[in-house]
Amino acid sequence: MYALVRSGSFSGRARWQAVLPVDASAVIGSLLVIGAGAVVLGILLHPFQVRAVRVLEGYWDRWPATAGLAGVLTEMQRRRRQALSARAASALRGGVNARRVAADAYRRMASGAPEDVLLPTALGNALRAGELTAGERYGLATLSSWPRILMQTSDRLSEVLRSARTALDASVNLCWSFLASGTLAAVALYDEPVARWAPPASFLLAAVAYKGAVTAAQAYAGLMHVVYDLHRFDLLDALHHPLPEAEEEIETFWRVSQLLAGRSDAGLPYDHPRRSAPDHVDGSADS
Structure with missing residues (x-):
């Protein structure tokens, strides 16, 4: 975008020699403009990250x-x-x-x-595979239980989840960036025969980034299954419900799902043992 603006592509024939800075001050100025623009754009678009994926x-x-x-x-x-x-x-x-x-x-x-x-898309189906099956295998509704069980994961698994999610978000952002670059290049360079390769190249890179996002989404969905395999009982402990017998597991987690959905009559026993009182309540201590 910065190169297209400096070359004057949007107002006529591009002057590509004007893109490259001619001295040290111009180099520093260009780096500052690009860096500041990237930071500001990242801050502005960060709240829309979920929407970009959706x-x-x-x-x-x-x-x-x-x-x-x-x-x-x-x-x-x-x-x-x-x-x-x-x-x-x-x-x-x-x-x-x-x-x-x-x-x-x-x-x-x-x-x-x-x-x-x-x-409609491969990315949506890859993520939905985790969203609708990870917890359901045990009777838990994934969408309502995921924010809660995520807090119970081990540090090692949390780091792996963060890494997978970062890879997914980065691929999605690259896809949108290449799509935007290709669209702007098509508008700015439609009358530049020697530069007509730029829009198709940008769209091809967007397709590659999208494929990377699908792969990252499949890995993330697989990790969602791992979270429920390893930490579903930690969720019960955090909610102060007793652990079920093996034959009662599906029924218990189904009741937890009902509770998380807002039904107060799920019929789950509450297990919250009180801590024993200290031996000395008057502040004295044994010698």
Whole structure:
């Protein structure tokens, strides 16, 4: 963007020789402008980070202009999943190589959302696979229990989760940056035949960044499953509910989900042992 503005691309033919600074003061000025602009832009856009991810996930039904496109892309995702299922079923009847194909097809289906809750994009389905299945395997509603169980994770697992989420956010931000750069380049360089490679290159890099975001989302969804595997009982302890017997686990966590959803009549016993009173309450101490 800074190079396009300095070259005058938006007002006519670009003068690319004007982009490069000619002396040390110009270099320092350019670095300050770019650095300050990046910091200010990052601060302004940080509150919209969740929204930036949600848009790429495919939550478009609320906008009339994109609701129809969402339906078309969701159907494409459904057909792709059905094709994977058919490929896996047919490959199971083959030899060793065919079984590898079936295993890969099942892995790809497991990394996406169930067919009845598909979203229009691969990123949305990768995240939804964690949001709707991580806790449900044990009777917990993931969306309502995730903020609470996240506070119970170990330091090592918390660091891994942060790293995966940072990778996801960085890939999403790169995708939006390349999309914006490609759009601006297309507007500014439409009359520059020698520079028409810039918009397609930016859009290609946006596609690569989006693929990276999908991979990061699949890793994050897998870690969500790990959190529930290791810390679901820590959630019960933090909420002061007794641990269930093995055959009562699903029922207990279902009741916890009801409680987190606002139902006060979930019927869960409350286990909050009182601390024993000190031997000396008058401030005296044994010698």
